[in-house]
Amino acid sequence: MLARIAHELFWLGRYVARAEHTARMLDGVFQSDLQTSYEDPRGVQLGWSSLLAILGARSNGPTTRENALERLTLDPAEQASLMSCVSHAREGARTVRDVISADMWEALNTTYLVLSGPELNTRVSTGPASVYRYVKERSALFWGLTSRTMLRDEASAFLQAGGRIETADMVLRMLRVALPATGDDEVRRDGQARALLAAAGGFQAFRRSVPAPPNAVPAVRFLLYERAYPDSVAAAVSAAEDALEATDRAPRNSAPVLRLNRLSAELEFRRRADDDDADLLAVCEQVQRELSLVDADIAQRYFAGGAATVAGAR
Amino acid sequence: MSEPMLARQPASYSPASGFYDEVYAPGATPRPHAIPLAFELARLGADHLAAAGLRRDTAFVEQGITFEADEDGHVRDRPFPLDLVPRIIPAGEWNSIKRGLAQRIRALNHFVDDVYHAREIVREGIVPWELVVTRSHFARAAHGIRPPGGVYCHVAGCDLVRDSDGSWRVLEDNVRTPSGISYVLENRVAMTRLVPSLFRHYRVRPVDHYPQLLAAALRAVAPAAEGEATVVVWTPGPLNSAYFEHAFLARQMGVELVEASDLVVRDDVVYMRTTSGLQRVHAIYRRLDDDFIDPLEFRPDSLLGVPGLVRAYRAGTVALANAIGTGVADDKAIYHYVPDMIRFYLGEEPILQNVQTYLLGDKDVREECLNRRHELVFKPTGESGGKGVFIGPLTPKDELDALADVIREQPARWIAQEVVRLSTVPTALDDGTLSPRHVDLRPFAVFGEDIRIVPGGLTRVALVEGSMIVNSSRGGGSKDTWVLDDSGEGDDRAEHPMPQPVPPVLPDVRHGGWSGQQQQQQQGQ
Numbered sequence: 001m002l003a004r005i006a007h008e009l010f011w012l013g014r015y016v017a018r019a020e021h022t023a024r025m026l027d028g029v030f031q032s033d034l035q036t037s038y039e040d041p042r043g044v045q046l047g048w049s050s051l052l053a054i055l056g057a058r059s060n061g062p063t064t065r066e067n068a069l070e071r072l073t074l075d076p077a078e079q080a081s082l083m084s085c086v087s088h089a090r091e092g093a094r095t096v097r098d099v100i101s102a103d104m105w106e107a108l109n110t111t112y113l114v115l116s117g118p119e120l121n122t123r124v125s126t127g128p129a130s131v132y133r134y135v136k137e138r139s140a141l142f143w144g145l146t147s148r149t150m151l152r153d154e155a156s157a158f159l160q161a162g163g164r165i166e167t168a169d170m171v172l173r174m175l176r177v178a179l180p181a182t183g184d185d186e187v188r189r190d191g192q193a194r195a196l197l198a199a200a201g202g203f204q205a206f207r208r209s210v211p212a213p214p215n216a217v218p219a220v221r222f223l224l225y226e227r228a229y230p231d232s233v234a235a236a237v238s239a240a241e242d243a244l245e246a247t248d249r250a251p252r253n254s255a256p257v258l259r260l261n262r263l264s265a266e267l268e269f270r271r272r273a274d275d276d277d278a279d280l281l282a283v284c285e286q287v288q289r290e291l292s293l294v295d296a297d298i299a300q301r302y303f304a305g306g307a308a309t310v311a312g313a314r
Numbered sequence: 315m316s317e318p319m320l321a322r323q324p325a326s327y328s329p330a331s332g333f334y335d336e337v338y339a340p341g342a343t344p345r346p347h348a349i350p351l352a353f354e355l356a357r358l359g360a361d362h363l364a365a366a367g368l369r370r371d372t373a374f375v376e377q378g379i380t381f382e383a384d385e386d387g388h389v390r391d392r393p394f395p396l397d398l399v400p401r402i403i404p405a406g407e408w409n410s411i412k413r414g415l416a417q418r419i420r421a422l423n424h425f426v427d428d429v430y431h432a433r434e435i436v437r438e439g440i441v442p443w444e445l446v447v448t449r450s451h452f453a454r455a456a457h458g459i460r461p462p463g464g465v466y467c468h469v470a471g472c473d474l475v476r477d478s479d480g481s482w483r484v485l486e487d488n489v490r491t492p493s494g495i496s497y498v499l500e501n502r503v504a505m506t507r508l509v510p511s512l513f514r515h516y517r518v519r520p521v522d523h524y525p526q527l528l529a530a531a532l533r534a535v536a537p538a539a540e541g542e543a544t545v546v547v548w549t550p551g552p553l554n555s556a557y558f559e560h561a562f563l564a565r566q567m568g569v570e571l572v573e574a575s576d577l578v579v580r581d582d583v584v585y586m587r588t589t590s591g592l593q594r595v596h597a598i599y600r601r602l603d604d605d606f607i608d609p610l611e612f613r614p615d616s617l618l619g620v621p622g623l624v625r626a627y628r629a630g631t632v633a634l635a636n637a638i639g640t641g642v643a644d645d646k647a648i649y650h651y652v653p654d655m656i657r658f659y660l661g662e663e664p665i666l667q668n669v670q671t672y673l674l675g676d677k678d679v680r681e682e683c684l685n686r687r688h689e690l691v692f693k694p695t696g697e698s699g700g701k702g703v704f705i706g707p708l709t710p711k712d713e714l715d716a717l718a719d720v721i722r723e724q725p726a727r728w729i730a731q732e733v734v735r736l737s738t739v740p741t742a743l744d745d746g747t748l749s750p751r752h753v754d755l756r757p758f759a760v761f762g763e764d765i766r767i768v769p770g771g772l773t774r775v776a777l778v779e780g781s782m783i784v785n786s787s788r789g790g791g792s793k794d795t796w797v798l799d800d801s802g803e804g805d806d807r808a809e810h811p812m813p814q815p816v817p818p819v820l821p822d823v824r825h826g827g828w829s830g831q832q833q834q835q836q837q838g839q
Contacts, residue, residue, distance in 0.1 A: 031503070243582065295824065
């Protein structure tokens with residue numbers, strides 16, 4: 001398939017996943033922020049300024065709730081907003097309309113039209129939760145349609161890989177911002193660990209899989225390592241690997257596949273070998289660095305359109 | 315500071331005289347803690363509240379947060395009625411309620427222990443033994459059993475009311491299976507979604523840690539090694555009116571929701587049947603009454619029970635929450651003695667007062683009460699949920715006369731109480747206008763290693779004008795209950811920027827773009 005199309009599909013997957021995670025986080029932070037929040041700097045922190053950092057929005061000085069909420073939800077000029085993600089996804093889907101199924105295109109296009117509708121501003125100011133819920137549901141619809149209506153070919157593999165890598169990346173960004181840095185003699189406080197799980201969308205899954213209370217360490221370990229939870233970093237990395245492995249012409253020689261494979265094994269190893277005192281923040285940082293190399297490998301191997309192959313491997 | 319908050323009482327709102335209104339003080343100005351609420355309510359306006367009410371009903375029906383109501387002989391699923399105007403309890407007031415509840419529950423727990431062991435309170439002549447053994451929930455089977463940590467009342471909910479002077483009083487104790495906590499949690503979620511602007515000026519203490527408290531308490535009393543206890547929630551089944559709550563708690567705690575047929579007792583040990591065989595159960599949060607739990611010990615006709623359970627319990631291989639026999643403590647005749655219990659067991663003065671109650675066993679008291687039957691409330695002692703209650707001023711004379719005969723026949727099964735003039739809180743009608751309605755409060759306490767009480771509780775509201783019957787089966791609704799945080803009292807959240815922890819530096823968020831890709835390629839070559 002065309003390198004350009006593969007690239008579009010990969011980013012389509014990323015933007016749909018980014019929109020969903022953005023909606024989840026906005027919803028989670030919005031809800032926990034209405035009630036008392038713990039303001040212990042040694043605890044897990046998940047407030048509006050954390051959210052701006054996670055989503056990569058520039059923050060000039062103190063932010064108020066209303067300001068952050070408006071910027072990150074419907075502001076089309078804000079690259080990190082929910083609206084931007086959805087509109088990027090819709091642009092991408094329009095480009096590859098012939099490759100994806102008509103149902104998928106319609107699902108995305110409708111989402112975009114509803115979000116840009118006139119009454120949305122009112123909905124955001126009176127009860128933004130309904131907007132976030134809508135985006136989460138539409139994202140589920142998109143992925144559901146993908147699995148039921150799209151041919152499982154190379155195109156769907158790039159779409160999947162993009163979606164999964166974005167999920168891993170978003171969860172890691174969230175953990176890195178929310179987790180407090182620990183000194184030697186400080187005890188890690190739990191702070192808003194519960195809100196973190198809610199914002200990641202895995203609270204119920206956590207309750208069913210982990211007997212411990214939703215405190216910082218078990219919650220972070222769950223979001224990093226728990227393969228049985230589809231949006232954990234480990235599950236996302238291994239799903240991205242599967243997608244690329246299935247479509248690569250020579251997976252045993254493919255830098256991104258090999259790298260993902262190693263990363264996946266590394267996560268599994270840490271899950272079993274590390275004790276509870278391990279520096280999870282450092283793990284997150286390292287995994288994210290590795291993921292950005294995967295990103296570069298993918299661009300090199302698949303999207304360079306042969307240029308790189310002719311020029312020889314890196 | 316932006317616009318000053320001026321919030322007069324709406325012209326249409328008129329609290330009935332002789333009752334305590336929790337928002338508007340006499341003179342039609344809001345009480346200090348309620349000023350921002352009154353202001354935001356006025357700003358929202360009736361239309362918006364009415365619209366939010368419609369969204370609430372749709373959402374509750376979709377989520378299955380409903381209860382069965384009898385309508386013209388048909389049983390129908392109705393959305394649980396949540397009123398969109400919250401009830402606010404200032405921090406200081408809550409602290410004294412909390413201490414009062416903890417004190418009361420500690421005393422009730424002592425009493426249960428005492429009744430089934432040494433009976434000191436009886437020997438001291440404070441509570442007559444005759445009265446204790448005739449209570450319908452007195453359980454001979456519990457005699458001599460002391461559960462781990464000496465905790466019997468793991469989950470307790472006391473019904474509180476405010477009298478016309480605004481003082482808090484205990485109306486009833488609930489130490490069997492008090493229900494309603496699921497609505498407390500769901501109400502809060504719904505409020506943040508439907509009317510977030512009401513939260514603007516308040517710091518409201520969260521309630522969503524209740525399942526954690528409960529799970530921790532159950533694990534603490536389970537006879538198992540640390541971290542290995544298997545906890546289950548035991549429901550009578552999907553037909554039970556509180557099944558929603560049973561499933562809610564099991565889901566929130568991440569434990570199995572079992573029915574009697576899932577449990578089996580072998581050699582005095584309780585197991586559950588799983589796909590990989592029998593699995594040991596260490597702690598059971600049971601949501602059915604003593605009478606039904608074990609046909610070998612209690613009612614032999616119970617199909618909901620697990621044969622042998624009480625034997626296992628006696629052998630100490632399984633913890634039951636609440637313990638067997640706690641019903642003796644929340645009997646309405648025993649209620650009369652709770653202040654004395656607090657003095658006897660704890661050597662303290664009760665922080666929360668009872669409502670004036672008369673035991674009808676004594677002939678003089680009984681006749682005096684029956685003479686005043688048009689102004690007192692009569693309650694059967696062993697019932698809960700408002701069943702069988704007669705409110706003198708609201709009951710026709712012929713019914714009261716018939717009641718008097720019933721009471722004379724079985725005086726020990728009845729108590730009489732003074733009518734409490736329940737406080738009112740503004741409540742939104744269908745069209746969004748506000749009107750005063752009577753409320754009570756059921757806070758929930760969890761007793762594991764110590765007593766923990768979730769801030770607030772379930773505020774029940776009588777939706778019918780003038781009515782004081784708050785039970786949901788009889789036209790009652792609920793309100794989200796806000797306990798304010800006192801750290802930084804008086805600071806207005808909307809005015810202040812959020813605290814700014816410095817977030818770590820992350821790599822930039824990447825964006826796709828084919829042209830950028832091409833440029834990179836060309837630069838790389």
